[in-house]
Amino acid sequence: MPLYHNDDQAMLKDSVAPFVAEQAPPAHLRSLRDTADATGFSRDLWAQFTEMGLPGMMVPEDHGGLGMGHVEAGIVLEEIGRNLTPSPFLATSVGAVAALARAGGTQAGRWLPAIASGEAIAALAIDEGAKHRPDRIATTATRSGNGFRLDGKKAFVLHGHVADFHVVSARTDGGITLFSVPKDAKGLTADPRRLVDSSFASHVTFDGVELDADAVIGEVDAGETLLDVLLAATRAGAAAELVGVGQGAMDRTVNYLKERKQFGRLIGEFQALQHRAAHLYGEMEVARAAVMKAQQLLDEESSGARLMVSVAKAKASRAANLAVREGVQMHGGIGMTDEYDIGLYMKRDRALAEFMGDAHYHIDQVARMNGY
Secondary structure, eight states: OOSSOOHHHHHHHHHHHHHHHHHSSHHHHHHHHHTTOSSSSOHHHHHHHHHTTOTTTTSOGGGTSOOOOHHHHHHHHHHHHHTTOOOSIIIIIIIIHHHHHHHOHHHHHHHHHHHHTTOOOEEEEOOOSSSOOTTOOOOEEEEETTEEEEEEEEEEEETTTTOSEEEEEEEETTEEEEEEEETTOTTEEEEEEEOTTSOEEEEEEEEEEEEEGGGEESOTTBHHHHHHHHHHHHHHHHHHHHHHHHHHHHHHHHHHHHHOEETTEEGGGSHHHHHHHHHHHHHHHHHHHHHHHHHHHHHTTOTTHHHHHHHHHHHHHHHHHHHHHHHHHHHGGGGGSSSSTHHHHHHHHHHHHHTTOOHHHHHHHHHHHTTO
């Protein structure tokens, strides 16, 4: 498939880009930060997202959604990244929806319509340590009556303190099982921490949480495949958002080069800075192409999707990091102050680069998948 948007996808971008830029630019993030907001995103903005049908983009039509794919979700995520928009879209409308839609059953019927209508926020309780290692699962779900008893701890759970339900990976007798745990479950506690980009992630504890059999997403002991689906979707989405972060940083830097004068000349006229800007542009375009290819392969359910998703996450992480570093340097000392937005882009890059695996993790995954 060609690595550009078709007419319908281009129309979606033309609709989403101005909406996000007008309703949730970096000033929106500043407002939440400076007012010590304790939620991590604006409920009013999420309601506006819902009016546009965005939370239900990937929800199947028979559950009240639009039935779109990863490419379309990536369009929204790139604009979210470009504007540093605080939003539960990635975890809820991409990660959780991908797992629930693939699993079907009771939990899909319960939560997918609620996500599409904007009534439910999801949290992904997958990791248990300081770094992304989804295969290291110590949380257990033991048989208890007609259901399960859930015990364990999860780390870096975005929106964990305000989510309506958690998608939890746990070890059962015969393998891995995914569970849906409602926010009011007895024994569930969330300890939120503000991250460097002013978002919130929680350390979540499950202390003897009693769940009935219907809480299982998919089938008991068969959660590894669903977990892979969730991880691939969320990693590709995070890569798309990182491209947006890098693009937003680059746009602001290029504009600054066209405005700032030194020695009586615009600094954008200096050839050394032109070369660096051109190099950054090339890196961002390669990253965008890698992300789109990963999204297309996911939509095709291709066997090569998993490899390309890791390529995309690694490349987007490297490119976005280059964009924010170059941005701060080309802004000079003022780039380290709060007067310009470029510092906010660096903070978002650092938080998002770690989510669902940093560049080193995914480079290692690519090597392993190629037999090294």
